[in-house]
Amino acid sequence: MAVLLELGQHYVQQHQLHFGKGCYEWALLLAISSKLLDGQLTATRRLCRLYGCESPDQAQCIVYSQHRLQLLTHAGDRGREGEALEALSQLYLTLGTERAYRAALDYTKTSLGIFIDLGCREKEAYGWLQAGKIYQLVDQIELVDLYVQVAQDVALSTGDTGFLLKLLEAAGDIFFNSSQEREKAITFYRDRALPIAVKSSSLRSRLRLCNKLTELMLHLQLYEDAVEFAQTALDISITLGECLNERVAYHRLASLYHRLHQYELAEHYYLKTLSLCPSPLRFDEETLYYVRVYQTLGDIMFSDLKDPFDAAGYYQLALAAAMDLGNKRSQLQLCTRLATIYHNLLVDRQLSLFFYQKARTLAAELNVRRINMAPGQQYGSAPQYRTTGR
The missing domain is CATH 1.25.40.10 (Tetratricopeptide repeat domain)
Structure with a gap:
């Protein structure tokens, strides 16, 4: 059996997972037939890891995790039994169904009872917190605050500042990651966790x-x-x-x-952000970010600060990034905006015509029937705008 376990580990390390599974399962069968509890635990633990990490399969991982839990219960190892229950709770949470959440809650409560009996205060605190998180997922909001408060009280009783800080942040995360009562996270982050983080440097x-x-x-x-x-x-x-x-x-x-x-x-601050971006750009996402930020800067200049000269500069930078990205819809929008600025505000007929013709070409390629060249009410009238750069 020991040879099979070693051989299975070797196959897994060599990424020959099919052979690794066979060795571990064979070792488990031998351990069961020989009634060797330790051997069964070792083989089951490795199968859990295999199906949880190296060859992900939730269903198989749950099957072997449940078998491991039965073995630990039979062995009377309460500490490891509690940890196995925690692991099963996490597995069921990843399934994302109402039924799975209920199963996860049952496993969490059972592990919580074990950690209370064993006096494992940190694990107990996280157990209360985990239960509160699951109640949030099943929309039993009235119980969330209760369980989170008990978790906080248990964490305080440990006298461990570092642990208390982690738990308070985790408590805030429950509300932060929720679609309901997100504002409650502020209390945990700002009023409780942050002062401890400042004090502990x-x-x-x-x-x-x-x-x-x-x-x-x-x-x-x-x-x-x-x-x-x-x-x-x-x-x-x-x-x-x-x-x-x-x-x-x-x-x-x-x-x-x-x-x-x-x-x-x-x-x-937008310009400071852009100054920290890598150059040259390596990914399309970075180029798209340039398009959006330069277009936002152009909008600020155009609509808010009434500075068409600087707006045109930012829009042209956005256009260059959009051309590099090959995003024709952004190019159409920016060319239309530039044609409008040069025609109505900066009165440069040559540039206005250039961008208008470019917009017409893009519109034809995109099958856009009409281009709106009017300045629009949101831009006001020409006298409101500066005609020189800042």
């Missing part, structure tokens, strides 16, 4: 919490409140030297100031 925890608060407040339209956390996230990202988080923070600040009608600041 945990920069990465602070960054993560500030990012979540910014995203959540943007969603809830709490723009003025969100600025503080977006700025903090930016400062921490710069301190840690994390370029991606820095770009995200700049973009969020730009979006916030745009929504707060502070257009010069919005422009500043």
Whole structure:
């Protein structure tokens, strides 16, 4: 049996999964026929890992996980039994059905009872929290707060600041990832977890919490409140030297100031974001981001700051990115906008005609019957606009 287990592991490492499965299953059959409990546990554990990681198969993974649970119950190993119940709960949660959620809740409650009996306070706290999360999924909202509060009380009783911080953030995540009562996450992130992160000088925890608060407040339209956390996230990202988080923070600040009608600041932060993008661009998604941001900057100049000269510059940069991407609909929209600006506001007939003809060609290719060249009410009249760059 030991040889079969070793041989199975060798096959799995060599990515010959079919032979690996055969060896593990053969080893399990031998262990069952010989009534060797430890051998059955080892073979079952490896099969669970195989079907959970190397060769994902939820149904098979659940079957072997349930068999492992029976073995651990028979062996009287309460600690590992509780862990097996937790693992089964997670497996059923991934199925995403009402029936699966109910099964996951049963496994969670059973493991919770074991951890309470064993005095495993951290596992107990996470058990209460997991149950609260599942009640959220099955829309029994009235029980969520109760279970989350008990989890928080148990975590406090451990006296472990690091553990309490993790649990409070996880509690906030329950509401953050929900479609209901998302505002409750703010209490856990801002009022409970963040002060602990600041006191314990945990920069990465602070960054993560500030990012979540910014995203959540943007969603809830709490723009003025969100600025503080977006700025903090930016400062921490710069301190840690994390370029991606820095770009995200700049973009969020730009979006916030745009929504707060502070257009010069919005422009500043959008340009800071673009300055941190890799050059040359490597992926289509990066080029698409350029198109959208430069078009947004053009819209700010055109519609909000009434500066057609700078608007035209940004629209042309967006057009260059759209051409590089091959996105003809964006090109049509931008050429139409540029033709409008040069015809009605900057009074450059040559450029107006150039972009109009380009728009006509794109419209024909896309089977668009009519191009609207009028400036539109949202742009006001020509006297409202500046005619020179800033």
